[in-house]
Amino acid sequence: MAMFTRPAILHNRLYHGFYLQPFRTFVDARVKWVRDAYLDFAVEKEKNLKQIISLKNLIISQPSKTIPLSTASVYKTTFNLPTTATNFFQKYPSIFEIFQSSKPLSLPHVKLTPQALTIHNEESKILNSAHYRKDVAERLTRLLMLTRAKKLSLNIIELLRFDLGLPHDFILTLLPEFPEYFQLCNMDDNSNVFGLELVTWRDDLAASVLQKRSTEENSGIKRAIPIKFPINLPKGFDLEKKVRIWMHEWQNLPYISPYEDAFFLAPNSDQAEKYTVAVLHELMHLFVSKKTEIENLLILGDYLGFGPRFKKALVHHPGIFYVSNKIRTQTVVLREAYKKDLLAERHLLMGMRYRYLHLMNRKMKPKRLYGVRVNVSNKHASPVKRG
Template sequence: MAMFTRPVILNNHFCHHFYMQPSRTFVDARVKWVRDAYLDFAVEKEKNLKQIISLKNLIVSQPSKTIPLSTASVYKTIFNLPATAINFFQKYPSVFEIFQSPKPFPLPHVKLTPQALTVHNEECKILNSSNYRKDVAERLAKLLMLTRARKLPLSIIDSLRFDLGLPHDYILTLLPEFPEYFQICNMGDDSNLFGLELVTWRYDLATSDLQKRSMERNSGIKRGTAIKFAIDLPKGFELEKKVRIWMREWQNLPYISPYEDAFFLSPNSDQAEKYTVAVLHELMHLFVSKKTEKENLLILGDYLGFGARFKKALVHHPGVFYVSNKIRTQTVVLREAYKKDLLAERHLLMGMRYRYLHLMNQKAKAKRVYGLRVNGSSKHLGSSIKGG
């Protein structure tokens, strides 16, 4: 795979300064994992939200705005459902409605409830607004700027689509609006592997969230300034003394922007680890919920050339990143973005997602059970069947 270096912002004197940094590494001490009940709840309350929105998008993309229940079996694998699609639909009667289609072929179908359709329509207004589309395009561009090649396979972008807040059909509806930002490309020698490439480097976007906040507090910053990461450890969490000393010295190392190429650093040095944390920190700020599945980060880290350094940084810096074991996976949460279980600054799209959560949590009313024939077998559906 050909690699193209990002614009080198570091000058020779600055590079030499970094090379002179001590090459010591993290102290030999165990940093224990301590549960954070608030952040666990922030993760757990969004259980099945991604699946709900994926199924919702599938339904509204159909000309009839419905899908036949007879095809539901394929959705369990496609959308990684925790149960059969029929049981999943039944679990959320405030979102999905199972009904009998009209004659001459009366078969059970699924559509959105009026409440869910209302939320969807309001969500579409946000997704189609010029402000939102510019915001999501800029965050996608910044993601590509974090790579040395300024490009990523579409498969990796798709795995992060929900976290970035990209429209489900972003390739057809969003990318054509920003030809000055993006172009579809081939990845390396494999003509069947497509990716997304940044057309030109965006100097106006090459400032990290941490740099912006530091400039707001200090009226500007100099290159090589020791910008510190916010550390927020849960109650009862204690670091060994030697770890606290190391952390203090590590925080005082110069901050290298994640939009600069610092792969000249010794990969095992503390300075390289601070750069790794800077890249991870900026990545988390690009996500609308300031969290993502750990596996997504590790796959991206491998592609970016960090190897195991992402995983090591998550273990070494529990005051910056929290790893939750809830909802059948491991989820990385950016601590500073949350106050207890709530986002400190809620992105506009997250407001809509919380409305879906509200619908999901509404209690089901008692409904008559009907026996319907699905895929040739009789199955009882615990949902009212109405005429379409």
């Protein structure tokens, strides 16, 4: 099996002057939070999208492709719904259809509308394509390569599953296709916590987005110049002069690949902070929407051994990461990935998710029958469907 990390080699490069810098710490200045209306909207417009897709996957996984409305209450906690499941279904009549079966004494059920089913079928073609499955397997591999143990709890992977674009049943459908990449493991000899472990280190995947970009910009030649993070501050945002000076010097520090183990660096040094930002930056690039809930990052950061350093890096570098307070949580957005409120490079899966968003925003006229709201389109009102 290939060697996983090269801390000794990296340590020698630092010690002999390749990376060695004076120990410095962040300046004693407050970096204020300034609202970015475009990125707030990028977050807010996807409100309830994750819940919609989770419920859609639940319904489609049933043999009948329906679920009883009477059992819907258990899904409020499971999928973190903002209201009761019944109210949630009724809020999105273009996605979910509540109907009464023709069978005697049958209870109301929920199924997908024909429009939602069409999008699901097209989404399934993408998720089952060889190109997509290789892409998502490689992004999952990179995630494992960012961990020192080269393994990660399935509980943490589940937290990031939506952001990574993993199929909802990835353990059964994706992992068996790539036995040369992954294997299931126990996270601890004395626990029942299962995880996913990297089988073999992949040198071809061990270059970060910034390293690849730097090589491309220099026509494939690796030059001894600092790799800097793209900075994109909103209009009206002005850093204090001493913060700008610190940022300039910090950007010129050597860039250490997030796929290296640099935990021998003094944790409060600027070099360690640039390494922390490099790991965060690469993580954000693994996500299909280039954003995630801050709690996901902090939980992952604790597992990776960064402790509070992830949170500190997010505060210190508002030109790299934006933290939105929309949709009942805090969401970290990678600034460089967006042009106003749109992704600069849209991932294939995000194209499908935007189609769900479009359907979610369609206005439908509700109709009541048997005390249950039944969904009928404004344009084509039709009798209640039974089946």
